[in-house]
Amino acid sequence: MRFSIPITLLVSLLFTNNKVLSKPTQDIGFGSSENGNTTILIKKSTIGGLQSISDIRYVESLSEIQNPYRGFFKQMKVTLKRDNTKSSTDSIPVTPLVRILVDISDFQNNSLSNNAINYLRNIFENLKQKQKSMVLRFAYDPGYKGKDTKEPSMSMVLKHQEGLRQLIEDYADAIASVECGLFGAYGEMHSSSVYTGDKERKKYVISTIDKWLEVLPKSITLSVRKPEFYCDWNNVDQSKISENITKEKQSAYRVGIYNDGYLASYSDLGTFKNRDEEIKWLSNQSKHTLYGGEFGNYKKKEMRNVAHTAKYMEKEAYLTHTSYLNLGWYKDTVDGMKSENYSGKDQRYKGTSGFQFIENHLGYRFVVRGVRLTKSVESNGLFGIESDIENVGFANLIKPKTIVFIMVNGSNRFTITNMESATNSNPSQWDSKTTTTFKSEILLPSNMPTGKYKVYLRIASGRSSKGLNGYPIRFANDDKNLWNESLGANYLGEFTVVGNSKNNAVNTNHKSSSSASTSSTSASSKATKYLTLKFKGTLKNTTNYYLGVSELKESASFNLHKEDNGKSNKYRTWHVTSMDRPSLLYLSDGTYGNHGEPSNLCLDLGEYKSSDGYNYLRVVKCSQAQYKFMYGGSYRNSIDIYNRDGEKHLTDKQGNKLCLYYSMTPRISKCKNPENNQNIGWEKHTL
Numbered sequence: 001m002r003f004s005i006p007i008t009l010l011v012s013l014l015f016t017n018n019k020v021l022s023k024p025t026q027d028i029g030f031g032s033s034e035n036g037n038t039t040i041l042i043k044k045s046t047i048g049g050l051q052s053i054s055d056i057r058y059v060e061s062l063s064e065i066q067n068p069y070r071g072f073f074k075q076m077k078v079t080l081k082r083d084n085t086k087s088s089t090d091s092i093p094v095t096p097l098v099r100i101l102v103d104i105s106d107f108q109n110n111s112l113s114n115n116a117i118n119y120l121r122n123i124f125e126n127l128k129q130k131q132k133s134m135v136l137r138f139a140y141d142p143g144y145k146g147k148d149t150k151e152p153s154m155s156m157v158l159k160h161q162e163g164l165r166q167l168i169e170d171y172a173d174a175i176a177s178v179e180c181g182l183f184g185a186y187g188e189m190h191s192s193s194v195y196t197g198d199k200e201r202k203k204y205v206i207s208t209i210d211k212w213l214e215v216l217p218k219s220i221t222l223s224v225r226k227p228e229f230y231c232d233w234n235n236v237d238q239s240k241i242s243e244n245i246t247k248e249k250q251s252a253y254r255v256g257i258y259n260d261g262y263l264a265s266y267s268d269l270g271t272f273k274n275r276d277e278e279i280k281w282l283s284n285q286s287k288h289t290l291y292g293g294e295f296g297n298y299k300k301k302e303m304r305n306v307a308h309t310a311k312y313m314e315k316e317a318y319l320t321h322t323s324y325l326n327l328g329w330y331k332d333t334v335d336g337m338k339s340e341n342y343s344g345k346d347q348r349y350k351g352t353s354g355f356q357f358i359e360n361h362l363g364y365r366f367v368v369r370g371v372r373l374t375k376s377v378e379s380n381g382l383f384g385i386e387s388d389i390e391n392v393g394f395a396n397l398i399k400p401k402t403i404v405f406i407m408v409n410g411s412n413r414f415t416i417t418n419m420e421s422a423t424n425s426n427p428s429q430w431d432s433k434t435t436t437t438f439k440s441e442i443l444l445p446s447n448m449p450t451g452k453y454k455v456y457l458r459i460a461s462g463r464s465s466k467g468l469n470g471y472p473i474r475f476a477n478d479d480k481n482l483w484n485e486s487l488g489a490n491y492l493g494e495f496t497v498v499g500n501s502k503n504n505a506v507n508t509n510h511k512s513s514s515s516a517s518t519s520s521t522s523a524s525s526k527a528t529k530y531l532t533l534k535f536k537g538t539l540k541n542t543t544n545y546y547l548g549v550s551e552l553k554e555s556a557s558f559n560l561h562k563e564d565n566g567k568s569n570k571y572r573t574w575h576v577t578s579m580d581r582p583s584l585l586y587l588s589d590g591t592y593g594n595h596g597e598p599s600n601l602c603l604d605l606g607e608y609k610s611s612d613g614y615n616y617l618r619v620v621k622c623s624q625a626q627y628k629f630m631y632g633g634s635y636r637n638s639i640d641i642y643n644r645d646g647e648k649h650l651t652d653k654q655g656n657k658l659c660l661y662y663s664m665t666p667r668i669s670k671c672k673n674p675e676n677n678q679n680i681g682w683e684k685h686t687l
Helices: 007-014 114-129 155-165 166-169 198-217 225-235 240-245 274-284 310-321 331-339 354-362 517-528
Strands: 050-052 070-078 097-103 134-141 176-177 221-224 255-262 291-295 322-326 366-374 384-393 403-407 411-416 421-423 434-443 451-460 489-497 533-535 574-576 585-586 596-607 615-621 627-631 639-643 656-661 665-669 684-685
Touching: 050 176, 070 114, 070 656, 097 114, 114 166, 155 166, 155 198, 155 384, 176 255, 198 221, 198 225, 221 225, 221 354, 221 403, 225 240, 225 255, 225 274, 225 627, 240 274, 274 310, 310 354, 322 585, 331 354, 366 489, 384 489, 403 434, 615 665
Parallel strands: 070 097, 070 322, 097 134, 134 176, 176 221, 221 255, 255 291, 291 322
Antiparallel strands: 050 366, 366 384, 384 434, 403 411, 403 451, 421 434, 451 489, 533 574, 533 684, 574 585, 585 596, 596 615, 627 639, 639 656, 656 665
């Protein structure tokens, strides 16, 4: 017997993790205007191609750019006491990045009190208000003097970590990384006064790493003091550590190294056992974890080919992806670099000091090298932009950031948070020593007045943050007009809105003007019978696509996008007859996320099944559809499945309710809480 299976379905079945393998893309929403007006969705404009922008200076600045999560830092000590009146803190350092050393030794036999947590919260808030980012370390070393440590029982340590969960989560966008600490002198995970045996130390370290990874939000990485500790925890042969290449979904992907013996000896004061082998591992692992620490006292140490100079560091820092170093230690190394003439390969820095080059290149450093955009476009047309962005820094950006476009014409300001399509739009993947071309297409809001607009790119935490909130990232170009501090965004060029294309418009503003076209009125009146929706996946740290198909026809199964273009499918709008009762999902004939009208095609369950017996979705004639759907049935953002009469929730053989499951080839699965099972969650857009 022969079976005919679509090749796209066969390929998707081979990838059991259902990961969408493409560059990020997002559907355009309605945009947002600061004057509160709604917009009109229309067909794409055909005016204008992409033209190069010449009013930007495409060269790197020689100045230090104070971007978050990177750079030379100074540290501050915070001592928490059971008697909160005795808690104390150093003054806040002037550096944009601050390492906070928190002494919790007074809680050796007690849980962290609310007063202690709130004392620390006030410090975090103060730092955040000053737009300073943080590296955190907690230890049971009184005063961080490196003498007698007071580690508590393992169960108490875990309680302390748990007690810090909410505080750290609340300030996740301000925290660059957490250094594991908690053990030994200075929190450097050695020389404990309590746990003196190697076996005890290993058990302690492994437990604290596991707990930190449970407590910390996914956006915060964890660092341990040596590759040895990583190997003990991850059961890796340290002599072959370079073979350990971690993947994004693995816990080990989030664990890196902090090095407080940086360039102080051939082993970095015992940090490395096999320097070449472990740096080879770091060259991969530190692409997505924060690596740094502080220089060490190199005097009378075995150095071999290692040198505490900027010339040597430039070579190695690009391999280790060094992001942060202590400006206050070791002074002789810092002063030596300040007096050292830069002698590296970067001609831009000839005549500067070695320290200036190192300071500027710690962490990521984005320089825009070219911009091309649509110079003339209708207000509800398609605007395209391409930007060549070079990361000249030693490292990558390791914190998640969101890209937002801001378009300004005098007092008119439009913030665009969704894109019709985007390529290379994840700044965390703009790799060190690499130029990445970021491409985007945007459907402009229809209420944009004609005139010239400046377009800005904002890279920050969250879509709704503004100005300097959200830790926005500034490009490092030698161009004083590039950075707009009030917007927290980078200038990319200017374009002109020349008018408004009203063909096939569907007005979403019920207070539409009298100039609205006849086709708009007709479409709006038609829509009174149906509610018009779009559904989009909600997976974190990856691409999300809309539920939709590429062609308006019956299909036995379908993928959410074509692998060769990274865009949601052409037909991705749906109609329902009710929001609070199960309904057929009618596929709209509207294209690219626009309204349209219900077709005679509906969503249904197909005959093909996954390895665990759950049906893939298909599109059939509505007269043949056997199932209805309802958003928010079991959970607030699940899409539940019901029989044709809408009276009975569909279940599997074990009695589990069934919902739509987001994957490259969408299917059904057991309804689970989307907060813990993201593939069950869908973002609903009501048109």
